[in-house]
Amino acid sequence: MSNTAEKDAGTVLVTGAGRGLGRTLAALYAAAGFRVIACMRQATEGAMPLDVADAGSIAMLGEKLAGQPIDIVINNAAIRGDTGGLSSLEEGDFLEVMRINALAPLLVARALRPNLLAGRRKVLVNIGSRAGSLEEGTLDDDDGDYAYRCSKAALNMATVKLAQDFRGDGIAVISLHPGWVRTDMGGEEAAIDVGVSAAGLKMLIDGTTLAQTGSFRAYDGRAVAW
């Protein structure tokens, strides 16, 4: 997906851009005149193929995009995994959730670091979740999604580590919580419209500088405790 109607707004890359929040974020950036590199695991016209569960696919993305400045990278792709509690926790499912939600954003960050370095905005976004907050994550519910919560807690530490690591490059790294959003993952009962969440996230991303690096905020700007 690309939009060259407005000149030089910048380039944004979004993972998991085929549906849900990723698709809406991609559409918002395209409408704002950005060139959007919309990454999807299903090959679609105009999309960049990327299966974040496959380290080779991530490395290939880096090779394909070599030399192209990217202003903003959004690690959005994620899965929920089993939610049946400790009794149904299964090794393969848990590791797949960790691979997609926690490891893949690190591999994407490593692969695209040179692109971010060449970009003007220099912002790396990890779409996290309040569900992974040690302090706030279990306040509202006691559901059984061990894998997802552990993966998002790990992603938060990935944000903190990357923020430290990339600071010298002038690249800001942030975690953002989209809220409980009506998507396939959030479900129909969710509180927030996907367009409202994406617009809030975009506003935060667009206002991000090194002053915000290493922070964890919700779509409405509220700071979320780690």
Ligand SMILES: NC(=O)c1ccc[n+]([C@@H]2O[C@H](COP(=O)([O-])OP(=O)(O)OC[C@H]3O[C@@H](n4cnc5c(N)ncnc54)[C@H](OP(=O)(O)O)[C@@H]3O)[C@@H](O)[C@H]2O)c1
């Ligand atoms: N919805 C909520 O209430 C909520 C709350 C807190 C945080 N979040 C976070 O917000 C982000 C977006 O969630 P969502 O609600 O939009 O979820 P969603 O509707 O389930 O969409 C998930 C996206 O991730 C992609 N994806 C999954 N596995 C992938 C893989 N191996 N390789 C490439 N892409 C993959 C999916 O692509 P396919 O179509 O190929 O499966 C899809 O585009 C996630 O990081 C999620 O954890 C959501």
